[in-house]
Structures are given as C-alpha cells and as structure tokens.
Amino acid sequence: MPSQYGQFCPVAKAMELLDERWTLLVVRELMLGSRHFNALRRGLPRMSPALLSKRLHTLVRAGVVERWEDGNRVTYRLTESGRELEPIVDALGRWGIRWIPELGDADLDPHLLLWDIHRNVDTEAVPDGRTVIVFSFPERATARRWWLVIAADGVDVCDVDPGFPVRVTVQADLRTLTRVWRGDLAWSEALGSGAVLLRGEPQACRALPRWLRLSSVALTPRPGGSPQPVAAR
Amino acid sequence: MPSQYGQFCPVAKAMELLDERWTLLVVRELMLGSRHFNALRRGLPRMSPALLSKRLHTLVRAGVVERWEDGNRVTYRLTESGRELEPIVDALGRWGIRWIPELGDADLDPHLLLWDIHRNVDTEAVPDGRTVIVFSFPERATARRWWLVIAADGVDVCDVDPGFPVRVTVQADLRTLTRVWRGDLAWSEALGSGAVLLRGEPQACRALPRWLRLSSVALTPRPGGSPQPVAAR
DNA sequence: CAGTATCCAGTTGGATACTG
DNA sequence: CAGTATCCAACTGGATACTG
Secondary structure, eight states, rough: OOOOOOOOOOOHHHHHHHTTTTHHHHHHHHHHOOOOOHHHHHTTTOHHHHHHHHHHHHHTTTEEEEEETTEEEEEEOHHHHHTTHHHHHHHHHHHHHHOOOOOOOOOHHHHHHHHHHTTTTTTTTTTTOEEEEEEEEETTTSOOEEEEETTEEEEEEEEOOOOOSSSSEEEOHHHHHHHHTTTTSSSHHHHHHHHHEEEEEEHHHHHHHHOOOOOOOTTSOGGOOOOOOOOOO | OOOOOOOOHHOOOOHHHHHSSSHHHHHHHHTTOOOOOOHHHHHTTTTHHHHHHHHHHHHHTTTTTTEETTEEEEEEOOOOHHHHHHHHHHHHHHHHHHHHHOOGGGOOOOOHHHHHHHTTTTTTTSSSSEEEEEOOOHHHHSSEEEEEEEEETEEESSSSSSOOSSSEEEEOOOOHHHHHHHHHHOOHHHHTTTTTEEEOOHHHHHHHHHHBBBOOOTSOGGGOOOOOOOOOO
C-alpha cells in the first residue's frame, strides 16, 4: 500500500506509486527487455526477491505491468501505461547524468557494468565467429576478471574463464571503465592517458570501441560546457 | 541521507534523491512559484514542518534548490538543475492524469482546491473592481463555504465571510468540483447535469468558467478515447 | 516568519531460509 | 524457475511543542 499524499494533484497521485523505492528501477529493467523474475534480479542485484515480488504485484495492481503465466513460466511486461513511462525514465537518466555526475565507491559494480555492456554489444561490428574480450580490474580484490563471449547466437558474460582464445584484454580500474560507459570520459581520453589499456592484435584494439556501445545517455550534453566525450569513430 | 541503490545508472542516481517521499512535490511547489517556507507549507498541508525543512536541506545539498537569506527573510528557489526537472514533473502530471484517474476521499481537500484555483484566476477576464465568488460544498460537515476575492491587487482565499457582496455562488460537491478542476469532467457537462449549480446574475454565471482557469493538465488527452472535456469557450 | 527539538509508533526492507 | 515465509534492526515521518 503506497502511502498517500492526500492531494488530488496528478503529480502527487503518480508519485504515490512511483516514488516507492526501487519501483522505477524495476520499470527501467522491464524497458530494457527483462521479462522474467530472475532476469529482473540480475539487473537489480541489491534488491531482495521478496521486495521485487512485492513491487511487481503493486505495479500489476496499478496497471503498469502485466503478469502472464504460460505453463509454469511467468512473464512480466509493461502495459501501455508502463510504456508511457519511458520518456520519463529517459528524462530522469539525462537529468541524472547531467546533475549527479559523482559516483561513490558503492555505486561501482563490475557485474552490473558487464551486464550493461553485454546488452549493448554491436554484434554487427564484431568479426564473425567467436570473439572473447577479457575485462581486467587489477585494483580489485575479487571479481578481477570478466569474460565477454560474443558469438553468432548471442553475447554472454562469465566470471570464470570459459577457455576460449582471447581477442582483446581491456585493463582499467572499475571506476574508469564505468565513467567511459556512462560517457563521463571519452574512449580517446581514457586510452590516451593510459587509464584504459588494450592488449591484443592492434587492429582489434583499434576496433574495440566500436564493438561496445555506450550507455544511451552517454552523449547527453553536460552542463557548464565541459568538454563533451565524443563517440567512437 | 537518501538510501543508496548501489548502481552507477543515472536513473538510479537520480532516484536516490528524487524518490524520497514528498521531494518532488516540494519541487513542484517551487515551480508553481512558492518561495518561502510557509508558502510551501500551504501547498503541502499534510507535510510536517520538520520534514519540509529536512527535504529542503537535502535539495539544497543536492544543488537543486538554493536558499537565500536577505535580512531575516529566507527565500528558496530552484537552481538550473531544479528548473531542468520541470519537463519531468510536467510529464509525471500528464501521466498521472491519464493513468490514475480515480480519486479517494482522502485525496479531496477544499483548501488545496481553492488554493489551486486562486493561483489560476484569469484576472484579465474578470470584471474590473472587486469580484467575490463563493464556493459552497453542502455535503461537507466543516469548511463548507469558501470565498474567492478577486481585486486589482490580487486574489485571496478566505474560509470566513469577508463581507463583500457576492457575484456568483458555485455549489457542487467537492469531488465534482475537483474533477472539473482536473479536467476529468467538462464544465458544460457538470453544469448541464446539475452537478455544479451557479447562482448570481446570468451574465456573470455564463462568464465564470472563463474566469477560472483549470489545471495545466486538464486538456491532456485521456486513454481509451473517452470523451475529452472541452475548455471553456 | 522560519524553522528546531523531541518522542515514539509504525513501516520498511535486508538477510536468510525455504517451497512447489 | 519463481517466488514465500519469517524475523527483526533501522529508518521514517507524524504529532506536538517550542525558539530566536
């Protein structure tokens, strides 16, 4: 039961639902294509399953999400009402990247970063056959190496070596690579300063920034005319 | 201290601030022109002063609001960052009016309604001199009559008779008048059905819907092609 | 006018374990 | 796979009173 503002104002009525913690992030995950309970959990690792379940029920009751059972498989998807939240979520992302640029250490998460990157690989740009990219975060005590396996049938993330030959190794600290992903730091600058190191065939290293698309808000203009990261050529 | 999502996603970073209860309603009040603590309180009657104070401080720390002391008067206003939330708040209002049309009894509040109406009087359309409109909510046990005093120097709301001659009396139940204000119900329909009764000179009664502007979201198209309330001619 | 101080009941949600 | 169940510590915010 979302708490009530006691106002007939439509902004207040909208926020009674949407300002509950996690709610709009669940909606964001659904917008990004997650359809099943455990897929949603992967994008929301700090959310307990009990709470995710509760939020989904609230969203279903509010008509924002529909729950579909086929057999023993459950599918969630946005209704028309939920899809109309997309411009709002997008605008919140653009506002956030402009006005809340600082990240705390607690905001960094290699699993989430790899998960985002894997969702945005430009498979057209990657050579045919299997391409494996290793991400190495040497400053970390655990979860220091991640493998991105790009093949014809999709893209996978692993935190254990799948054993295939590696085409490129990307070495950086997690904060730097996160900033590149968000568009806070341009590839060119990160590579030029040595903050990101690429190892592998020179041609593959040169091509890598085109294989990995950045966050959808990466190109949002920043306030104060700070130099704008440029997209990969 | 807003709680943390542990995500670098800019939507998550934005919501860490903005999904705290009341926060976006404070921002909305500032957008509507409130500048002082007690002015904000008038638009947020169910919010305790301690909580309003806390939210304002959080917004100032986040760079969304600036606090200005001149003498012993304190002024709050939105920064550039805060002003950039306006399209988001507007979009939330349009989404809310489309997808959360039902109002509970707890959402109805004559003081808030009169306060909204008073902020939106079209003083150009009202005859010169003083015009007093009485709003009568006969079904209510308390706060049954409200006076709107429109003069050259501004518009006032009273819940006690200011003693001036009354030009028009608007009688309706609170829910009906709230629905008219929100654009859920057209003036023409409300008057035609007798749900709203106007008393006074016929000419003034005919003109009244043009004196009172409706909510800024009143003309938002509704889903499902339900008949759209029309603006006052 | 513009808040602060205090108290405390109620709610929230994290952790963990478990189920059909 | 898709959740429930349970427990409980922490937080939240409402009420009320008070201050410079």
